[in-house]
Structure formats: C-alpha cells, structure tokens
Amino acid sequence: MTQPKSEAAPEQPAAAPGGPGEPEPRSPREIRLVMIGLVIAMLLAMLDNLIVGTAMPTIVGELHGSEHMSWVVTAYTLATAASTPxxxxxxxxxxxxxxFLTSIAIFLLGSALSGLSQSMTELIAFRAVQGLGAGGLMVGVMSIMGALVAPRDRGKYQGMFAAVMALATVGGPLIGGFITDHLSWRWTFYVNLPLGAVALAFIVIVLKLPKVRSNAKIDYFGAVLLTVGITSMVLITTWGGHEYAWGSKQILGLAALSAASLIGFCYVEQRVDEPVIPLGLFKNRNFTMVSVIGFIVGFSMFGAVTFLPTYQQIVQGASATNSGLLLMPMMFGMLVISLVVGQAVSKTGKYRIYPIIGTAVMAGGSLLLSTLGTETSRFTSACYMVVLGAGMGFLMQITMLVAQNSVELKDMGVASSSATLFRTIGGSFGVALFGSLFTNRVTESMKAVPGFNAGGGGEGSAQMSPAKLKELKGPLLDAYQHGISNGMHTVFLWGAVISLVAVAAALFLREIPLRGGGQPGQAKPEQHLEAAV
Structure with a gap:
C-alpha cells in the first residue's frame, strides 16, 4: 500500500523565511497590487448569490417555471461545494x-451564459457552470495569499477580506434591486464581467509565483466519491423538510449514499499517492480543531443571516426593500473585530486566545438573540447582533490562518479548500436545521389561532408570502408575530448550545508559533515539530 506523500506535512512547518515551507519575501507594493485582484475575485464570489436573490422574482416572471426557482440557487451551491476541494x-x-485564472474564466463564462438564458432550464445549467468557477475563487484567493505572505504577517491583509464580506452582505441586495429596477435582471450576471476582467488583468500582470510541474495524477476516483458525498449532503439539507419529509425514502436514500461515498472516499485516500484531501492533515490537532470551529461558524453565521431579516421585517416592521441593511450591525461587529485581531496577531504572533474568546462571544450573542420578543426594540436587537458579529470577527480569519499554518506551503491549496469546505457545509446544515426548528415552532405557536392553514403559504403559515402578510389584522397578526419570536428563540437557543462545541474545540488548540516575520524568539523547526505532536 502506497502511503500519501503529504501526510507528514502538517507536522513539518518550516521556520526559516524563504525556506521550502515558507513564502518567498515580497515587496509591500507587489503584495498590495496582487491583493487588488484577489479582493475583486472574492467580491465576485460573495456578491453573486446576494445580487441574484433580489432579482429572482423578476427572473421567474420572465422565464416562467417558478417550480424550478430553488434550483437556480441549488445548482450554484452544489457546484461550488463539490468543486472546492x-x-x-x-x-x-x-x-x-x-x-485561479481558470476558475475566474469559468465563473465569467457562466455569468455571461446565465445572462443570455432564454429558459429556466438554461439558467439552472449555466448557474452550475458559474458555481464550478466560484468553487475556485475563494480557494484561490486564500491559497495565493498563503503563498505570498507568511502567516505571521497575514493578519495585516486579512481584514480586507472581512471588509469585502461586510460590503457584499450589505451592498449585494441593494445593487441587485437597483440593477433589476433600472436595467434588466440580465445585468445581475453581466456586472460580473468587467469586475472579473479587472481581476484577471491584475493577476496575470502582477502575480509572480514559481512554476509548478508535477507528474502526479489527480485522484479522480476519490474526487468522484467526494463529489457524490458532498452533493448528497447538500441535497439533504436543501430538500429535507421542504421538498421531502426528513423521514422520506428520498432523504434517507441520499443519507445512505452520502455515508457510503464518504466512507469509500476515506478508504481510497489512504491508498493513493496524491489524495484530494490528505487524511494525514487531521492528525494535526490544530487543523482538526479549526475545521470543527469553521463548521460551527458557518452553521451560526448562515443561520443568523437567514432568519434575522425575517424577524426584523415581520415583528419589528422593517422594510424588506433594503434587506442587506438589516444585517449591518452584525457585519459592523465582524469587520471591526476582524481588523483589530488581524493587526494584533501580526504584532504578537499569538493567536490561541482569539478563537477561545470568539467562540464564547458567539455563544453569548446567540443566547442574547434567543431573548428577542415582540417588544424588543430595534436598538436592542442591533446591539445583540453586534455581539454575535464580534464573536464571528474573532474567528473568520483566524480559522483560515491556523489551517494554513498547520501545513507546508505545497499543501496550502488543500488547507484553504478544506477550511472553506467545512464552513460551506456548516452553513448548509445550519440553514436546514434552523429552518426546520423555526418552521415547526412557528407552526406549533399558530395551531390554536382561528384561520390557521398548515399548508405552506396560508394564513398563519411559517412560510407566509408578503402579500398574505399584509392582509393579517389584529389578533391573527399578533399571534403570527409571537410565533415568529418563538421560532427565533428556538433557533438561537440551539445556536448557543451548538456554539459551546466550538468553545470546547478552541480550548484544545495549541499555540504553535506562526511562520515568518523574522521576529525575535520565533520557534526553530524542531520547536514546531514538538508543539505539533
């Protein structure tokens, strides 16, 4: 049996700047120019779904086929998740x-074709092409930064990515609404083309990396098994409780297929020279723990982003027009803390305390949000959102930093894709689980109300349309608002409980010195080896 060549990589980070496990020194000007291209590419990946989501009612109205509307998002998500590793x-x-350049080109091709779509079938197919490219955008951004900047100095630049996330979350729906109202829904896809062209130009002209020539072959069988496993998992979380009951043969069949594929994947990965995800990475405690933390961060973040606007619109009476602005307090907390932590890590080289604080603050923010009621003021809920965002700010960049610091430079892409994948899968599970809890709690709260219709979309339904909501008056509206508040209580209470798992994982992290920076007292290679075991 041939052992994977990269299994020992997590335990052998090099300490000498410019060594085989260390990025070559770069001038600040070169790094800044490359970062422009990377930031634009990351903005493309994050803006797309948010912009398109705003335009979906218009798209469905023109292309018809509302029964396939969910697949416009699902096709993109599936392709992104499956292609990431x-x-x-x-x-x-x-x-x-x-x-990275190939992934940008595929993303832009998918964007152009999506804008030219003449039917829902075409749109779904072209969105899958777009998602295939998007899977390489986030991974490319993080792995290229890992190849350019030593971990010790990476915090100086990672705050920009937190800013991009905040900008995309707030600005995406606003841009999508403006484009749809004043241009055409097709421009929600075409807008990617000039941005992508700028990113391509910066990367082609400015980025200089050593040429890599490998005779190794990609583990295609393992890649297929992993793709089937991930696709089945995403479909379970997408369809479960919506298209099919959780106990239906379709969902149980997908669960069995996912389990069999992932078990087969683990078996194959131990027997190939170049595994898609070297299982030896998980022998490194820090890599395993930040994978768990990343999963739970995705779980909590996407759950919050999904359900907080519902509460603010239905219970607090906020406008749905500028829905991205509703999440601004959470994004503000995330951005500020991420910037502060990034600078602190670069100055001190210490990072272990931040995941511990972040997971605890995230759990506290979820607990505070579980107290939201019909009488909670917008100011109070905004303060609670800031707390949750601050907790995520401690974690968003640190989890990627620790994952990359746990591997050699040659495995930077695998580390980046694994960290991204765990966060993506966590978000998918978070939306599915929280969605079921929310719907069940709202339904239970409304059962005693006259006029309640358990079938989706009727009066009192957890999935009420905006038109139906406007028709609610008096006691029925009050009861529905209480139902939404009860649903929020359940969602965030469970979010707080699940966040405690992340707290436990953070406590198991070890303070392995970050490579690079040339700071006094930095560990020698043998010290890294001792700390990693």
Missing amino acids: IWGKVGDLYGRKGS
Missing part, C-alpha cells in the same frame, strides 16, 4: 496562478 488540490499540483 478539487480546485485546492489542482492548485497545489499544477500551480495556483493557473488554476
């Missing part, structure tokens, strides 16, 4: 610059 491995084996 493969892009990471391709970058490690054949060069990060080439794989």
Whole structure:
C-alpha cells in the first residue's frame, strides 16, 4: 500500500523565511497590487448569490417555471461545494496562478451564459457552470495569499477580506434591486464581467509565483466519491423538510449514499499517492480543531443571516426593500473585530486566545438573540447582533490562518479548500436545521389561532408570502408575530448550545508559533515539530 506523500506535512512547518515551507519575501507594493485582484475575485464570489436573490422574482416572471426557482440557487451551491476541494488540490499540483485564472474564466463564462438564458432550464445549467468557477475563487484567493505572505504577517491583509464580506452582505441586495429596477435582471450576471476582467488583468500582470510541474495524477476516483458525498449532503439539507419529509425514502436514500461515498472516499485516500484531501492533515490537532470551529461558524453565521431579516421585517416592521441593511450591525461587529485581531496577531504572533474568546462571544450573542420578543426594540436587537458579529470577527480569519499554518506551503491549496469546505457545509446544515426548528415552532405557536392553514403559504403559515402578510389584522397578526419570536428563540437557543462545541474545540488548540516575520524568539523547526505532536 502506497502511503500519501503529504501526510507528514502538517507536522513539518518550516521556520526559516524563504525556506521550502515558507513564502518567498515580497515587496509591500507587489503584495498590495496582487491583493487588488484577489479582493475583486472574492467580491465576485460573495456578491453573486446576494445580487441574484433580489432579482429572482423578476427572473421567474420572465422565464416562467417558478417550480424550478430553488434550483437556480441549488445548482450554484452544489457546484461550488463539490468543486472546492478539487480546485485546492489542482492548485497545489499544477500551480495556483493557473488554476485561479481558470476558475475566474469559468465563473465569467457562466455569468455571461446565465445572462443570455432564454429558459429556466438554461439558467439552472449555466448557474452550475458559474458555481464550478466560484468553487475556485475563494480557494484561490486564500491559497495565493498563503503563498505570498507568511502567516505571521497575514493578519495585516486579512481584514480586507472581512471588509469585502461586510460590503457584499450589505451592498449585494441593494445593487441587485437597483440593477433589476433600472436595467434588466440580465445585468445581475453581466456586472460580473468587467469586475472579473479587472481581476484577471491584475493577476496575470502582477502575480509572480514559481512554476509548478508535477507528474502526479489527480485522484479522480476519490474526487468522484467526494463529489457524490458532498452533493448528497447538500441535497439533504436543501430538500429535507421542504421538498421531502426528513423521514422520506428520498432523504434517507441520499443519507445512505452520502455515508457510503464518504466512507469509500476515506478508504481510497489512504491508498493513493496524491489524495484530494490528505487524511494525514487531521492528525494535526490544530487543523482538526479549526475545521470543527469553521463548521460551527458557518452553521451560526448562515443561520443568523437567514432568519434575522425575517424577524426584523415581520415583528419589528422593517422594510424588506433594503434587506442587506438589516444585517449591518452584525457585519459592523465582524469587520471591526476582524481588523483589530488581524493587526494584533501580526504584532504578537499569538493567536490561541482569539478563537477561545470568539467562540464564547458567539455563544453569548446567540443566547442574547434567543431573548428577542415582540417588544424588543430595534436598538436592542442591533446591539445583540453586534455581539454575535464580534464573536464571528474573532474567528473568520483566524480559522483560515491556523489551517494554513498547520501545513507546508505545497499543501496550502488543500488547507484553504478544506477550511472553506467545512464552513460551506456548516452553513448548509445550519440553514436546514434552523429552518426546520423555526418552521415547526412557528407552526406549533399558530395551531390554536382561528384561520390557521398548515399548508405552506396560508394564513398563519411559517412560510407566509408578503402579500398574505399584509392582509393579517389584529389578533391573527399578533399571534403570527409571537410565533415568529418563538421560532427565533428556538433557533438561537440551539445556536448557543451548538456554539459551546466550538468553545470546547478552541480550548484544545495549541499555540504553535506562526511562520515568518523574522521576529525575535520565533520557534526553530524542531520547536514546531514538538508543539505539533
């Protein structure tokens, strides 16, 4: 049996700047120019779904086929999740610059074709192409930054990515609404083309990375098994409780297929020279713990982003027009703390305390949000959102930083794609689980109300349309608002409980010195080896 060549990588980070496990020194000007391209690429990946989501009612109205509307999002999500680990491995084996440029080109091709779609079937197919490219955007951004900047100095730049996330979350719905109202829904896709062209130009002209030539072959069988496993998991979380009951044969069949595929994947990965995800990475305690933390961060963040606007619109009477602004307090907390933590890590080289604080604050923010009621003021709920956002700010960049610091430079793409994948899957599970809890709690709260219709969309339904909501008056509206508040209580109370798992994982992290920076007292290679075991 051939052992994977990269299994020992997590335990052997190099300490000498410019060494085989260390990025080559770069001038600040070169890094800043490359960062412009990376930031634009990340903005493309994050803005797309938010912009398109605002335009969906118009798209469905023109192309018809509302019964397939969910697949416009699902096709993109599936392709992104399934391709993420493969892009990471391709970058490690054949060069990060080439794989990143390819992913941008595929994303732009999918965007152009989506804008030209003449039917829902075409749109769904082209969104899958777009998602295939998007899977390489986030991985490419993080792995290229890992190849350019030593972990010790990375915090100086990672705050920009937190700012992009905040900008995309707030600005995406606003931009989507403006484009749909004043241009055409097709421009929600075409807008990617000039941005992508700028990103391509910066990366082609400015980015200089050593050429990688590998005779190794991609583990296609493992990639297929992983793709089937991830796809089945995403479909379970997408369809469960909506298209099919959780105990239906379709959902149980997908669960069995996912389990069998992932077990087969683990078996295959131990027997190939270049596994898609080297299982040896998980022998490193820090890599395993930040994977758990990243999963739970995705779980909590996407749950909050999904259900907080519902509460603010239905219970607090906020406008749905500028829905991105409703999340601004949470994004503000995330941005400020992420910037502060990034600078602190670069100055001190210490990071272990931040995941511990962040997971505890995230749990506290979820607990505060579980107290939201019909009488809670907008100011109070905004303060609670700031707390949750601050907790995430401690974690968003640190989890990626620790994952990348746990591997050699040659495995940077795999580390970046794994961290991204766990966060993506966590978000998918979070939306599905919280959605079921929310719907069940609202339904239970409304059963005693006259006029309640358990079938989706009727009066009192947890999935009420905006038109129906406007028709509610008096006691029925009060009861529905109480039902929404009860649903929020259940969602965030469970979110607080699940966050405690992240707190426990953070406590198991070890303070392994960050590579690079040339600071006095930095650990020697043998000290890294002792700390990693």
